[in-house]
Amino acid sequence: MHNLSTNFNQFLEITKSVNEHLAKQMNEGENVFIVDSIPVPICKIVREKSSRICRENFDTAPDKGYSAVNKTWYFGYKIHLVTSVKRVFYSMDISKASVHDIHYLNDIKHSGLNNCTLIGDRGYLSKTSQLDLFNTVEIQLKTPIRNNQKDKQPFEPVFRKCRKWIETLFA
Numbered sequence: 001m002h003n004l005s006t007n008f009n010q011f012l013e014i015t016k017s018v019n020e021h022l023a024k025q026m027n028e029g030e031n032v033f034i035v036d037s038i039p040v041p042i043c044k045i046v047r048e049k050s051s052r053i054c055r056e057n058f059d060t061a062p063d064k065g066y067s068a069v070n071k072t073w074y075f076g077y078k079i080h081l082v083t084s085v086k087r088v089f090y091s092m093d094i095s096k097a098s099v100h101d102i103h104y105l106n107d108i109k110h111s112g113l114n115n116c117t118l119i120g121d122r123g124y125l126s127k128t129s130q131l132d133l134f135n136t137v138e139i140q141l142k143t144p145i146r147n148n149q150k151d152k153q154p155f156e157p158v159f160r161k162c163r164k165w166i167e168t169l170f171a
Helices: 002-026 101-109 128-138 157-170
Strands: 034-045 063-067 072-084 089-096 118-119 137-142
Touching: 002 089, 002 118, 034 101, 034 157, 072 101, 101 128, 101 137, 128 137
Parallel strands: 034 118, 118 137
Antiparallel strands: 034 072, 063 072, 072 089
């Protein structure tokens, strides 16, 4: 059993390395990327307590999260995705369902992405995270505005069009 898990982990590392290499080549010269997340339920919410799927390790165990798109609670994980405007996946990660989207921005800082524009939804609204991204890796994070937001700056139509593609992909 140990040998099987070691081989699987090696396979994942090789796959990740190949993906990163191809993404960098295909996204060469690209300076606009889109970030979003999608819920991945693993069982019905009523079966949350009795589910034993992936519960061996607390750090990787699924948990309860809220899907703003479906306006429902779910039990499982969340996939975070960064794609270029050319629709090439740049990076992908999975987290517990309860992890807020803003926390994935820390991973983006260490992904090799820099000096670009990152388009996100309202889940990525955070002045401190936006400033941190810009100051550390020169990533300008653009998000739609909220109605009650002070210092409103309109979300440019070209960014809205880019967001529409990833929302359609997830639907």
